[in-house]
Amino acid sequence: MNTAMDVMHGFGVSTTHYLQTNYKDAQGWFLFVSFAADLRNTFFVFFPIWFHLRESVGIRLIWVAVIGDWLNLVFKWILFGERPYWWVHETPYYSDGAAPNIEQFPMTCETGPGSPSGHAMGAAGVYYTMITSILTILLKNKELSNSNNWFVRGTLWTFFWGVQVCVCLSRVFIAAHFPHQVVAGVISGMIVAEAFNRVQWIYRASLKKYFYITLFLLTFALGFYLLLKALGVDLLWTLEKAKKWCVNAEWVHLDTTPFASLLRNMGTLFGLGLGLHSPLYIESKKSTSAPFRFGCIITSLLLLHLFDSFKPPTHTVPLFYLLSFCKSATVPLATVSIIPYLVSGALNAHSKKQL
Numbered sequence: 001m002n003t004a005m006d007v008m009h010g011f012g013v014s015t016t017h018y019l020q021t022n023y024k025d026a027q028g029w030f031l032f033v034s035f036a037a038d039l040r041n042t043f044f045v046f047f048p049i050w051f052h053l054r055e056s057v058g059i060r061l062i063w064v065a066v067i068g069d070w071l072n073l074v075f076k077w078i079l080f081g082e083r084p085y086w087w088v089h090e091t092p093y094y095s096d097g098a099a100p101n102i103e104q105f106p107m108t109c110e111t112g113p114g115s116p117s118g119h120a121m122g123a124a125g126v127y128y129t130m131i132t133s134i135l136t137i138l139l140k141n142k143e144l145s146n147s148n149n150w151f152v153r154g155t156l157w158t159f160f161w162g163v164q165v166c167v168c169l170s171r172v173f174i175a176a177h178f179p180h181q182v183v184a185g186v187i188s189g190m191i192v193a194e195a196f197n198r199v200q201w202i203y204r205a206s207l208k209k210y211f212y213i214t215l216f217l218l219t220f221a222l223g224f225y226l227l228l229k230a231l232g233v234d235l236l237w238t239l240e241k242a243k244k245w246c247v248n249a250e251w252v253h254l255d256t257t258p259f260a261s262l263l264r265n266m267g268t269l270f271g272l273g274l275g276l277h278s279p280l281y282i283e284s285k286k287s288t289s290a291p292f293r294f295g296c297i298i299t300s301l302l303l304l305h306l307f308d309s310f311k312p313p314t315h316t317v318p319l320f321y322l323l324s325f326c327k328s329a330t331v332p333l334a335t336v337s338i339i340p341y342l343v344s345g346a347l348n349a350h351s352k353k354q355l
Contacts, residue, residue: 006093012178013088017100019173026173027105033170034107037123039065043268043328044308046126048300048335050133052293056203057133061126062272062332063202066265068125068192070217072118073258075188077224077235081115084175086245105174109246111239111256117177117185118261123167124189131160132197210273218266254314255324263321267328274329275336284340287347295343300335307331 023030042065051058085108088099112118138152168182177185196202205213225235235258242252254260275281307330312323 006091008180009082009087009091009178010093012172012180013084013100013102015179016084016102016172016175019169020103023173030170030173031105031107033166034119034174034176037119037167037170039069039122040308042122042126043331044304045301046130047332048304049297050130051335052296052300054133054137057129059203059272060196061129062268064125064129064193064196065122066269067196068121068189069118069261069265070221071188071192072116072121072185073221073262074224075116076113076258077228079113079115081113081181082178083110083114083238084178085109086241089245102175104247104251106251108174108176109242109251110176111242111252112258112261113238114177115181115184116188117171117182119171120164120167120177120182120185121189124164124186125193127160127163128190128193129196131156132193205273207273207277210270214266214270214273218262221262254317254320259321260324263325264328267325268332271329272332272336275333278333278337280341281337284337284344287340287344292343292347295347296340299343300339303334303339304331
């Protein structure tokens with residue numbers, strides 16, 4: 001088993017070395033793709049746009065992103081995946097001392113286990129949800145001919161797979177993942193998205209259900225961690241490897257640790273539940289005009305961009321985790337209830353002035 005994994009890892013390192021050597025001019029593109037594929041952009045960009053255009057799609061995006069990333073965390077704790085940037089320095093696979101030289105980048109030094117790729121899994125789940133939603137909306141138009149129908153499907157799925165290929169190549173290029181890890185991420189993300197395409201209860205879930213699900217996911221992950229720790233399994237083994245082998249200590253970020261990811265996701269899900277059951281949301285639902293929706297999208301994107309510039313202090317780890325949870329909860333809460341309420345009030349005030 002170890003020999004087979006060494007061969008797979010060796011192939012992955014060779015692939016990274018090949019991409020870095022032969023496609024060095026594409027470095028800027030690969031770095032941008034890794035940045036764009038981060039789930040943060042789902043919460044701060046895709047969710048506000050979709051929620052105010054088609055509420056059900058926005059809600060489904062949050063569930064797919066949060067549950068997918070939670071499953072990714074559990075899978076990583078079970079699979080114990082290595083990462084190329086540290087494996088290449090520690091493995092005895094290169095017994096002749098001819099290990100390829102692997103370059104590192106600011107986004108290389110992820111601190112969690114590597115399998116499956118979180119970026120690939122998140123991008124696959126989010127884009128699968130958006131593509132299938134667009135297809136459902138467009139193909140309801142009975143005026144589309146069969147040829148146009150196939151053209152629309154072909155174009156959208158080509159775009160989907162183009163995004164996945166770029167994300168996978170990007171993660172391999174920066175030495176954050178091996179090829180088999182990004183492939184596993186894409187497959188896992190599509191399965192999660194397809195599962196949520198088939199459920200309806202998430203659109204009418206009560207606040208109590210949001211609370212209980214958030215609590216269950218949090219306690220399950222913490223309980224799983226404590227159980228394995230009691231059995232002598234250190235699930236934070238990768239943090240030391242990241243600190244040891246990252247060429248720049250400033251590239252090792254606390255927000256890439258498993259618990260930071262867990263609390264961000266739990267905060268986002270709980271914040272969505274709070275927003276959907278807020279009196280402000282109920283009041284703002286009375287407004288359905290195009291100017292209202294457009295105003296909500298623009299205002300959300302601007303305010304959330306400013307809000308994202310706030311970075312919780314990292315000198316105290318528990319405080320960092322607490323503030324990360326609160327920040328993540330505020331994003332959907334503001335998008336769903338506070339911002340629509342303010343935009344609705346501004347538009348109503350403007351209408352009264354004109355009268």
